[in-house]
Amino acid sequence: MKEYDIVIVGGGPGGSMAAKVAAEKGLKTIFFERGRKPGEKNSSGCGLGPRMWRSWPNMMKTLTEDKCPSLRAGRFARNYLVDKKGEVSAMILARPTESVAYEPAKSFITMNCYRSEFDPWIADLATNAGAELKCSLLIKGLIKENGTVKGVIDEKGEKYMAPIVIGADGAVSMVAKQSGLRDKWYHDHITLVPQYDFYAPREKIDLIMHEEALAIWWMAGGIPSAYQVFFGDGFHVGLGNWMHSWERNPLYYLNYVVNLKHFQRTIKMLDAKPREVQAHLLPWMPYPEKTYANGVMLIGDAAGFPCPLEAEGIFPAMESAEIAVEVAAEAIAEGDYSENKLKEYERRWQEESSIGTEFEAGPELWSVWKALPFNAKNMDWFIPMVSEALTGIFDWSEPHKVRIRQIIAHVKKYLPQAMPTLMSELVPLFTKALEDDMGKLMDPAIMPTLINSLPKLMSLMPDKKKKRRRRK
Amino acid sequence: MNINDFDLKSISTHIEGTEDFISIDNDKCNLCNRCLVICIMNLWKKREGKIVLAEDYKQKCVECAACYQVCEPGAINFQYPAGGTGVVFEQG
Ligand SMILES: Cc1cc2nc3c(=O)[nH]c(=O)nc-3n(C[C@H](O)[C@H](O)[C@H](O)COP(=O)(O)OP(=O)(O)OC[C@H]3O[C@@H](n4cnc5c(N)ncnc54)[C@H](O)[C@@H]3O)c2cc1C
Ligand code: SF4
Ligand code: SF4
Numbered sequence: 001m002k003e004y005d006i007v008i009v010g011g012g013p014g015g016s017m018a019a020k021v022a023a024e025k026g027l028k029t030i031f032f033e034r035g036r037k038p039g040e041k042n043s044s045g046c047g048l049g050p051r052m053w054r055s056w057p058n059m060m061k062t063l064t065e066d067k068c069p070s071l072r073a074g075r076f077a078r079n080y081l082v083d084k085k086g087e088v089s090a091m092i093l094a095r096p097t098e099s100v101a102y103e104p105a106k107s108f109i110t111m112n113c114y115r116s117e118f119d120p121w122i123a124d125l126a127t128n129a130g131a132e133l134k135c136s137l138l139i140k141g142l143i144k145e146n147g148t149v150k151g152v153i154d155e156k157g158e159k160y161m162a163p164i165v166i167g168a169d170g171a172v173s174m175v176a177k178q179s180g181l182r183d184k185w186y187h188d189h190i191t192l193v194p195q196y197d198f199y200a201p202r203e204k205i206d207l208i209m210h211e212e213a214l215a216i217w218w219m220a221g222g223i224p225s226a227y228q229v230f231f232g233d234g235f236h237v238g239l240g241n242w243m244h245s246w247e248r249n250p251l252y253y254l255n256y257v258v259n260l261k262h263f264q265r266t267i268k269m270l271d272a273k274p275r276e277v278q279a280h281l282l283p284w285m286p287y288p289e290k291t292y293a294n295g296v297m298l299i300g301d302a303a304g305f306p307c308p309l310e311a312e313g314i315f316p317a318m319e320s321a322e323i324a325v326e327v328a329a330e331a332i333a334e335g336d337y338s339e340n341k342l343k344e345y346e347r348r349w350q351e352e353s354s355i356g357t358e359f360e361a362g363p364e365l366w367s368v369w370k371a372l373p374f375n376a377k378n379m380d381w382f383i384p385m386v387s388e389a390l391t392g393i394f395d396w397s398e399p400h401k402v403r404i405r406q407i408i409a410h411v412k413k414y415l416p417q418a419m420p421t422l423m424s425e426l427v428p429l430f431t432k433a434l435e436d437d438m439g440k441l442m443d444p445a446i447m448p449t450l451i452n453s454l455p456k457l458m459s460l461m462p463d464k465k466k467k468r469r470r471r472k
Numbered sequence: 473m474n475i476n477d478f479d480l481k482s483i484s485t486h487i488e489g490t491e492d493f494i495s496i497d498n499d500k501c502n503l504c505n506r507c508l509v510i511c512i513m514n515l516w517k518k519r520e521g522k523i524v525l526a527e528d529y530k531q532k533c534v535e536c537a538a539c540y541q542v543c544e545p546g547a548i549n550f551q552y553p554a555g556g557t558g559v560v561f562e563q564g
Binding site for chain 2: 035040136137138192276279
């Protein structure tokens, strides 16, 4: 039996960050990873958001290409709109827009790297700070006394005691289960994400994709939308859906995307070859459930923290790690490990972290994603409607005036299907997002200008058709 | 190159362990077929009206736990394999 101040199950971004912060606080810390090294069990092929550089500037500076050769900045994202027949009907290039104020967010959307390099990098920071790491070791159970978690037991029967145990063991969390916080996820709170990794020569990616190292394949025709993320010498393509939404094998849908004519062309140009098949669960929910009990706190995926719109999960895992360790240190100083004390963890992530802010609009964000990219019925009008509206004007077969009428008539055709969904999804989202600023929107300084411009707008609307002729 | 043409096993790496880590309790199974549909490695089969797990699953399973998660009556037991064994994601 060994004794520690804090025991952390899991050596992913959440567990390693927790171990780093705990060791820096001088706590006797151990963390466990079932893989031979951190990262080899994890597939997310991760896009790191710029807020990581904002929150931890000194730490992120040390994530360099020599430690992480797979690094590649995703500056721009290609958005392919794919119709029911599998044709790309439009392609929109997204880049950080004018309103993005924060540097480095201006220069990249995500920084991409493989977990097999990222996870060891952050675990090293923890061990350098003095935390002990045991790899190739599965933690099998929690040790409980009178309903309080007191430590963990490994697969060989060895016990590790600590007043605080942190469950950083990901989506299939033994700690959540054995502490009674969760048995299984609700089927629409967890997604399965299968993905392929493709090898492609670095020079080809540099040349052909250049700064467009991200892509989303927005799919109609009953296929969930897919992502494509480029790394140093390869790329991932994957897609996800909630547990009960798979009507066929998940790889049927993924193969459909990979076999698209347009996708196959990219493969040929890049000289790409399939290198690895992966699948992982990813929590994706409107609001997390309880995250603490006597002697135990859950962080990261174990707690259900990936963001409710796009399931970005690395940042919230690391942010929740910091908060949990802060509370753990206070609990240790006070000698109080009860859930009454650890409730403070939940209060802080809800009220004082970006996780809490994100989940403020959680149900609305989650619902939008569910209703669109992963919803076959809706994508079948969304794709043609958006393609028509954005790119329909590029047609030289008719006078433009006629063309505009055709486009409007065509978009109108989809409105009866589109409006109910757009109203029921977007109105609640905008109302929620703007609830703090309603006053500003109704700003008396802006209102008169708006109101004054209305009659002018009205005068532009002709009441009858006027023929336009050369001015004499 | 067509993606259906390659063998999934050839693009995944495994360190095979000795202990079992997935099992099924057929008494609890209600034959909903969800595990059959969701396993990307096709490791669940129906034989003579009974759900069975492929014998060589330890060489193929990617440890996603989707079968466990999707099984409502709790007929599938899943634990991660022994530390240091099982699937390895080199480019995860
Ligand atoms: C396909 C996919 C793509 C994603 N893309 C992104 C992205 O682009 N950007 C982003 O921010 N997020 C992304 N995510 C989400 C992100 O991967 C997770 O939110 C993040 O990994 C959570 O970190 P964690 O430390 O909480 O858990 P994990 O990363 O899951 O780490 C848990 C660790 O604990 C170990 N472990 C588990 N149980 C035990 C045990 N009993 N004993 C010992 N060790 C154990 C595991 O091996 C693992 O290493 C993606 C997820 C998936 C599945
Ligand atoms: S998911 Fe469970 S209940 Fe359904 S067929 Fe499989 S084992 Fe049986
Ligand atoms: S864990 Fe995943 S790969 Fe393994 S049998 Fe279950 S569904 Fe199939």
